[in-house]
Amino acid sequence: MFRTSRCCWDRKPSALDQFGRSKGPAATDQIEIFQRERREKKMSSSSSFRAIFIGPPGSGKGTQSANLVKDYNVCHLATGDMLREAVREGTPLGLQAKEIMSKGGLVPDEVMVGMIHDAIKRPDCKNGFLLDGFPRTVVQAEKLDSMLDADKVKLDSALEFAIEDSLLVKRITGRRIHPASGRTYHVDFHPPKVVGKDDETGEPLIQRADDTEEALKTRLASYHKMTVPVVGYYKKKGILTTLDASQKSSDVYSIIKNIISKCAKPSSDSLPRSN
Numbered sequence: 001m002f003r004t005s006r007c008c009w010d011r012k013p014s015a016l017d018q019f020g021r022s023k024g025p026a027a028t029d030q031i032e033i034f035q036r037e038r039r040e041k042k043m044s045s046s047s048s049f050r051a052i053f054i055g056p057p058g059s060g061k062g063t064q065s066a067n068l069v070k071d072y073n074v075c076h077l078a079t080g081d082m083l084r085e086a087v088r089e090g091t092p093l094g095l096q097a098k099e100i101m102s103k104g105g106l107v108p109d110e111v112m113v114g115m116i117h118d119a120i121k122r123p124d125c126k127n128g129f130l131l132d133g134f135p136r137t138v139v140q141a142e143k144l145d146s147m148l149d150a151d152k153v154k155l156d157s158a159l160e161f162a163i164e165d166s167l168l169v170k171r172i173t174g175r176r177i178h179p180a181s182g183r184t185y186h187v188d189f190h191p192p193k194v195v196g197k198d199d200e201t202g203e204p205l206i207q208r209a210d211d212t213e214e215a216l217k218t219r220l221a222s223y224h225k226m227t228v229p230v231v232g233y234y235k236k237k238g239i240l241t242t243l244d245a246s247q248k249s250s251d252v253y254s255i256i257k258n259i260i261s262k263c264a265k266p267s268s269d270s271l272p273r274s275n
Contacts (some may be wrong), residue, residue, distance in 0.1 A: 048074070048126070048127045048128040049072075049074065049128045049156045049157065049260050049263055050128045050129055050131075050153065050154070050155050050156050051128075051129075051130050051131070051155065051156055051157040051158065051159060051260065051263075052130075052131045052132075052135075052155060052157075052158045052159070052234070053065065053130060053131070053132045053159055053161065054158060054159065054160045054161065054227065054230060054231060054234075055160060055161025055162070055163070055245060056161075056163065056165070056168060056219070056220055056223045056224075056227075057168070057172060057216065057219050057220070057223070058163075058168040058171035058172040058175065058216070059161035059162075059163050059168070059171075059245045060161055060163075060171075060245050060249060060252060061132050061161055062078070062132065062182065062184040063184055063190060063249055064161075064249070064252060064253055064256055065078075065130045065132055066183060066184065067253050068130060068256070068257075068260070069130070071257075072127065072128075072260075073127045074125070074127050074128040074129055074130060075119070075120075075122065075124045075125040075127075075128075075129045075130070076129070076130045076132060076182070077116060077119050077120070077125075077129050077130065077131050077132065078132045078133050078182055079112060079115070079116070079131070079132070079133040079134040080133050081182050082115050082116075082119060083097060083107065083112070083115065086115055087101075091118075093111055093114050093115050093118070096111055097111050109139065109140050109143050110143070112134055112140070113140075113143050113144055113147050116131065116134065116144070116147070117147050117151070120151075120153070128156075131144075135230055136226055136227045136230065137226050137227070137229070137230065138229050138230055138233050140230075141230050141233050141234070155239060156239065156260075156263040157239050157241060157259060157260060157263045158231075158234035158237075158239050158240045158241070159240075159241050159242075159243060159256065159259070160231050160240060160241065160242045160243065161243055161245035161252075162242050162243060162244060162245055163244075163245040163246045164246065165220050167246055168216060168220070169213050169216060170188070171186065171189070172211050172212075172213075172216050173211060173212065173213060173216075174186045174187040174188050174189070175207070175208070175211050176192070176196070176205040176206065176207055177205060177206055177207075177208060178198040178201070178203060178205055178206075179206055180201070180203065181198070181200070181201075183198060183199070183200070185205060189249070190249065192205065239263075241259050243255060243256070
């Protein structure tokens with residue numbers, strides 16, 4: 001189940017026979033399936049979209065982002081990973097962030113927005129991006145909008161991953177991550193092919209230090225206090241969709257593909273990912 005605001009024109013044609021009579025629900029269903037598959041096929045090779053994923057830790061944002069990156073050739077911008085990478089590589093913004101963090105301070109919104117601004121100009125983001133972990137406050141959402149508006153870039157969709165806190169404990173404590181790529185696994189729900197090893201590189205997986213039940217309670221309290229108002233912000237803009245993230249991962253992904261395919265825009269320079 002999900003609730004969605006209209007994010008683009010998607011007028012459904014009437015199903016009529018050669019005499020202008022309705023073909024009935026069965027034929028209409030077939031037409032809808034055909035149109036959806038055609039939209040998804042076209043999008044994977046010639047369209048772009050820009051979306052924000054909003055949800056608590058363990059709600060499935062990383063898993064669904066990986067699916068979309070693989071199928072639609074967009075980039076996944078997880079701001080926590082971006083910050084660590086910028087510090088490690090010694091970029092100007094990374095050095096600025098490192099100095100602030102070394103003194104126990106919080107990285108300013110302007111620095112994070114600057115990192116996102118640099119990232120979306122990369123060649124791998126030409127087909128669009130999935131922004132994960134930012135914005136976390138309404139003020140950050142407003143600053144992000146200002147930056148995108150200056151570049152004449154518009155967000156197509158904001159997807160909220162809604163799930164009860166009680167269901168997140170098992171998801172979080174069983175999560176395993178490949179540090180270099182950010183690929184996410186779960187010991188029960190999405191295990192790697194070889195226990196403790198990344199499927200693509202064979203490198204060891206880790207459990208994040210804050211992927212514990214105690215740390216989760218603190219993170220969820222912060223999420224509800226600061227991030228939930230962001231949902232209202234994007235709802236007012238008419239681009240919010242709320243997903244039931246407690247469903248099977250494959251079911252959630254099917255819903256996301258349908259939503260995103262309706263919002264995707266033609267991109268003349270987009271190329272399909274090579275197999």
